[in-house]
Amino acid sequence: xxxxxxxxxxxxxxxxxxxxxxxxxxxxxxxxxxxxxxxxxxxxxxxxxxxxxxxxxxxxxxxxxxxxxxxxxxxxxxxxxxxxxxxxxxxxxxxxxxxxxxxxxxxxxxxxxxxxxxxxxxxxxxxxxxxxxxxxxxxxxxxxxxxxxxxxxxxxxxxxxxxxxxxxxxxxxxxxxxxxxxxxxxxxxxxxxxxxxxxxxxxxxxxxxxxxxxxxxxxxxxxxxxxxxxxxxxxxxxxxxxxxxxxxxxxxxxxxxxxxxxxxxxxxxxxxxxxxxxxxxxxxxxxxxxxx
Numbered sequence: 001x002x003x004x005x006x007x008x009x010x011x012x013x014x015x016x017x018x019x020x021x022x023x024x025x026x027x028x029x030x031x032x033x034x035x036x037x038x039x040x041x042x043x044x045x046x047x048x049x050x051x052x053x054x055x056x057x058x059x060x061x062x063x064x065x066x067x068x069x070x071x072x073x074x075x076x077x078x079x080x081x082x083x084x085x086x087x088x089x090x091x092x093x094x095x096x097x098x099x100x101x102x103x104x105x106x107x108x109x110x111x112x113x114x115x116x117x118x119x120x121x122x123x124x125x126x127x128x129x130x131x132x133x134x135x136x137x138x139x140x141x142x143x144x145x146x147x148x149x150x151x152x153x154x155x156x157x158x159x160x161x162x163x164x165x166x167x168x169x170x171x172x173x174x175x176x177x178x179x180x181x182x183x184x185x186x187x188x189x190x191x192x193x194x195x196x197x198x199x200x201x202x203x204x205x206x207x208x209x210x211x212x213x214x215x216x217x218x219x220x221x222x223x224x225x226x227x228x229x230x231x232x233x234x235x236x237x238x239x240x241x242x243x244x245x246x247x248x249x250x251x252x253x254x255x256x257x258x259x260x261x262x263x264x265x266x267x268x269x270x271x272x273x274x275x276x277x278x279x280x281x282x283x284x285x286x287x288x289x290x291x292x
Contacts, residue, residue: 001128001157002071002098002181003199004036004221005214007206008044010248010255011058013264018054020061022261026207027065029260034214035206038062039100041075043137044204044248049266056090063095073130073202077102081117088125098128100160100202105138111146122153129155130202134162134185144171151176160185160202166192173197187213187239191232194220204247205239208254208289241283244276253277254284 007030012022027038040062041047041055050058059074066072074096076087084101091099104117122129131150133142141163150156161169162185173182173196183200184193190201194217206213216231242250249265253272256263257280263271272280284290 001179002037002073002130002183005034005200005206005210005217006037006039006071006073006183006202007035007210008039008042008202008204009062010207010252010261011041011045011047011050012252012255012261013266014262016264018058018061019261023058023061024065026255026260027062030206030210031066031069033210034218035070035210036200036214036217037071037073037097038066039073039075039202042100042132042202043075043102043134044207044251045075046248046266046269047075047077049269052087055087056094059091059096060094071097073098073100075100075102077104077132079104079106081120084117085121085124088121088127088129092125092127096127098130098157099125100130100132102132102134103138103140103142105140108140111143114140114142115146115149118150118156119153122155126155128157130157130181130183131159132162132185133159136162136164141168144168144175147172148175151180157181158183158199161193161198162186164189166196169193169198170196187242188236191216191220191228194228204251205235205242207251208242208258208284209235209238209287238283238287241280244279245272250276250280253280254289257281257284258289 012019074091076099078084135141158181182198184190187205219227
């Protein structure tokens with residue numbers, strides 16, 4: 001259902017408020033460069049520091065800007081089941097094509113607790129749900145056996161797997177039916193995940209290099225492994241630089257250097273150190289993304 005190069009889009013700010021004009025412009029660039037879907041209000045979209053009103057508004061802006069040209073998969077996860085349910089209902093009513101739902105963070109629920117959390121929301125809102133497993137941020141790991149159980153819930157359509165473990169990703173692919181979308185949550189292993197049977201990537205790097213990320217996925221799916229490998233290794237140094245500090249700090253810095261957005265984050269996120277800023281600038285220059 002949701003496959004290819006999907007961008008986890010940043011939320012641009014200007015003077016502390018959502019920069020609607022910049023967000024719409026970023027969305028146009030993504031679609032023009034072959035991106036297969038847009039995820040607003042994910043980790044990269046700084047959902048953790050958006051108010052409920054801002055969260056709803058970013059999703060509404062994205063849906064309006066996209067105009068059904070590609071799927072919009074709205075981030076609606078929370079550590080509170082009731083809050084995640086409210087966010088998911090809003091995304092459904094606003095016209096999103098799907099939702100991305102992170103595992104409940106901080107609470108550290110059991111596997112059964114996570115199963116019941118996702119099941120309840122899936123049963124109450126008839127929208128395709130992509131689970132989002134990212135243990136490094138949530139403190140919990142959604143195990144493959146639990147994913148298998150959840151994959152049998154009719155509108156749970158797939159998972160963004162950001163555990164970083166290829167073994168875990170293989171286990172999920174092996175346990176679930178082929179129509180269950182397994183998407184890489186890490187840019188650097190998107191190509192290996194495709195080779196293992198995954199369907200694509202929800203990407204941070206696509207904010208900066210959408211055409212190359214989409215091109216890599218397209219080349220692999222067309223059977224041109226050499227072209228896919230070439231793009232993978234071309235992108236890898238820049239991908240490494242985009243994670244030199246906590247996401248989305250470097251990607252926002254990069255987009256600012258490219259003249260796309262203001263370099264604004266919300267505390268507790270802050271601008272990069274001078275040393276890492278220099279490394280990012282070099283990676284962007286080496287890639288040809290900054291003027292000489």
